[in-house]
Amino acid sequence: xxxxxxxxxxxxxxxxxxxxxxxxxxxxxxxxxxxxxxxxxxxxxxxxxxxxxxxxxxxxxxxxxxxxxxxxxxxxxxxxxxxxxxxxxxxxxxxxxxxxxxxxxxxxxxxxxxxxxxxxxxxxxxxxxxxxxxxxxxxxxxxxxxxxxxxxxxxxxxxxxxxxxxxxxxxxxxxxxxxx
Numbered sequence: 809x810x811x812x813x814x815x816x817x818x819x820x821x822x823x824x825x826x827x828x829x830x831x832x833x834x835x836x837x838x839x840x841x842x843x844x845x846x847x848x849x850x851x852x853x854x855x856x857x858x859x860x861x862x863x864x865x866x867x868x869x870x871x872x873x874x875x876x877x878x879x880x881x882x883x884x885x886x887x888x889x890x891x892x893x894x895x896x897x898x899x900x901x902x903x904x905x906x907x908x909x910x911x912x913x914x915x916x917x918x919x920x921x922x923x924x925x926x927x928x929x930x931x932x933x934x935x936x937x938x939x940x941x942x943x944x945x946x947x948x949x950x951x952x953x954x955x956x957x958x959x960x961x962x963x964x965x966x967x968x969x970x971x972x973x974x975x976x977x978x979x980x981x982x983x984x985x986x987x988x
Contacts, residue, residue, distance in 0.1 A: 809833045813850050823853060827860045835909050842945075855905040858883050870917035876906050897950070904949045926959050926969055 810823040810833075826832070835856065839849055863871075863879040880902040910916040934952055937943045943951075961983075962976045963969070 809836050810853065813846070813853055823857055826857050828856075828865050831909075831913055832856045832860060835912050838912060848946075851901075852905055855902055856909060859902065859906045859909070865915075869915075871910050871915050872917045873907065876903055876910070880906060900950050900953060901946065904946050907949075908945070926963065929969065930955055930959070 810820055813836075814820050814823065823829075823832075832853070836849055836853055839852055844852070859879065862883040863875070865871075880899060883902065907916060911918075930952060933955065934948055937948045937951060958980055962972060962980055
């Protein structure tokens with residue numbers, strides 16, 4: 809698998825010697841079968857490499873979303889340069905990929921979405937993004953996370969969805985802008 813993605817011997821060695829070799833390969837084949845383009849598969853391979861080195865996956869326990877986020881936030885940096893992307897979108901991509909891999913392996917402790925506000929509307933939006941817009945699973949996951957964060961931030965138990973105003977949206981965007 810890695811031989812089709814990478815050509816440099818030291819890169820191949822890094823991938824072949826890292827933990828969870830077989831499960832990483834199986835997941836990459838799964839992604840290929842799902843129609844991911846080669847550049848995305850390469851990026852996923854790098855993320856799995858870093859994640860497998862950042863977290864002890866040898867135990868057969870379920871892994872929580874909080875543990876994934878902690879591992880991603882404290883991940884090992886393989887390359888140190890000005891190009892290293894520490895942005896929020898990079899973090900979300902790492903979390904999305906690690907979550908998908910662990911779900912694929914049956915090692916993810918799933919969230920219970922019924923606790924999220926307005927889950928029915930969010931699920932309709934997810935269906936729209938997938939079925940009508942044809943967006944990728946990574947894009948859908950990122951949008952779902954963002955709208956979930958928005959609703960959890962601006963909606964209180966005593967506030968209905970139709971009570972949201974443009975001022976709520978502006979306040980949320982201003983807050984997010986001031987916090988990266």
